[in-house]
Amino acid sequence: MPFSLNLRSGVNPMRFDWVSPSRILFGRGRISEIGGLLASWEKRILVIGGKSKERISPLVTLLHENGKETFLFQVRGEPSLPMVEEAVQLAREWNAEAIVAMGGGSVLDLAKAVAALFSNPGHLLEYLEVIGQGKPLLHSPIPLLAIPTTAGTGAEVTYNAVIFSPEHQVKVSLRNPMLVPRSVLIDPDVLATVPIEVAVASGLDAFTQLIEPYTCISPNPLVDPLCVEGIRRIARSFLPSLQRPADPNALEDMAFSALLSGLALANAKLGAVHGIAGPLGGLLGIPHGVICARLLPVVMEKNIRSLQKDSLILSRYREIAQILTGRASAQPEEAVQWIHHIVETFHVPRLGDFGLNPSHFPFLVERSSKASSMKGNPVPLGPTEIQEILQKVI
Incomplete structure (x- = not known):
């Protein structure tokens, strides 16, 4: 049965916290x-x-x-x-x-x-x-x-x-x-020498930290515009930032998007990607960025299929797809396809390459279900759904 989550302005009282450094210096050089x-x-x-x-x-x-x-x-x-x-x-x-x-x-x-x-x-x-x-x-x-x-x-x-x-x-x-x-x-100039495989995983980590707060069960209104801006910059600059030599403007966009993703993560809820990533990374020592890259499209697909058509969160997934594709008619599933394309094009390792197998599922399901990040997912995921997600990333 599709899960309904309707967040309408004025229905729920506004309530949020905000934490950030006292000083941020940003810029080339x-x-x-x-x-x-x-x-x-x-x-x-x-x-x-x-x-x-x-x-x-x-x-x-x-x-x-x-x-x-x-x-x-x-x-x-x-x-x-x-x-x-x-x-x-x-x-x-x-x-x-x-x-x-x-x-x-x-x-x-x-x-x-x-x-x-x-x-x-x-x-x-x-x-x-x-x-x-x-x-x-x-x-x-x-x-x-x-x-x-x-x-x-x-x-x-x-x-x-x-x-x-x-x-x-x-x-x-x-x-x-x-x-x-x-x-x-x-300093975005520092990113110019980052290895491609690290840049890909890191960029998709930042992307996850923008998408999950924006589509979580209780978004923060102060965080929302930061997420949208970060997603826009990643959409236009992710691929140019991976060229060598890299486009300085693209590196600037990626550095700024990562900053926004950190502010979003610190001040809003996350979701199932991070709920699963913590236990999985601890168990097998898989780099966090690689885990996020592989889990993100699978979790998004699961959420999109479970949300009702009139859900605000589904409309946000649609907005993400429109930003990524540049088409006003884009549907939520096209955001999943965009991420899958990046992951496969740059040969992000599958998690089975690090030893993940079905024998790990009971432990990971038990730990993931208790993770605080999982509570922010826009739809509830039970043991069966979590196992299905894990099976798809082996």
Whole structure:
């Protein structure tokens, strides 16, 4: 039976929260302004970066030229509980006074967790959701400047950090509004050297974070226009941004869309893609962007088929299709086709390539059903529907 969700203006009282960084600097070449941005910050800076020292070394040089002392911590893969504890211990031993993090979502999530744990007593597990006690932070994190190097997760403007627990084989969040970085610097020029496969997965991650808040069960009216603008920019710039050399205007669009997607994720509900992605990523270690890329069209198709024709959410899926195709007559299913085409054209791996098989389904169904993101999906999905989704992405 089609599920009816009619959200009409004036029927439901308006109610929303809004959380974002106190300062966002956006623009090409703005990485050179880091000295002025940090002029009033303390001297001892913990720099958190990815595996490549070459990529982070120009930032370290800039900091040194502006009178800062630095200590480098490199993130090895997606952030885990032991990795965060290690970084916090090093930061305390070195007496860090602030953090500058430059990298993708893993780097930025780890940096947010380190900034928070540095100022608060106890172990990380005490503050984590699901597997921990979920204790609130008592003290503000030390100052954090976040510089994203991919157009994807929007982690630079969100107030959670996703952490993997090897012991529990699950990804969980450290979540608190105080986790939002104090400052964010987004320089689209940084995206020019991102590998194509990373750019594809990251871009579809951002796309998911725009579509799910816009089509969730209770959209945020402040977030809605951000989602539409982000979807428009991705529609026109996703493919040009993947050319090498990339179109600078397209990179700017993708960087801005990723920013909007992070603001949307932080301030509205999500849906089944993220509800399934958390347990799946924790179980098999699949990159989050790849999971989103594969799940998004399948979940959208399931939702579209379940919604009644007069549903506001179905009309939003239709609007997304119209934006993606450039045709006023486009139907919701054409948005699914557009995403499928991107995923197949750029050979995004199927999740079975990472070991996903039906034996994992009971665990994933049980965990996904309890995920907070699943509660935002515009239609209720039971165990059978979740298994059908998983079967299609093997």
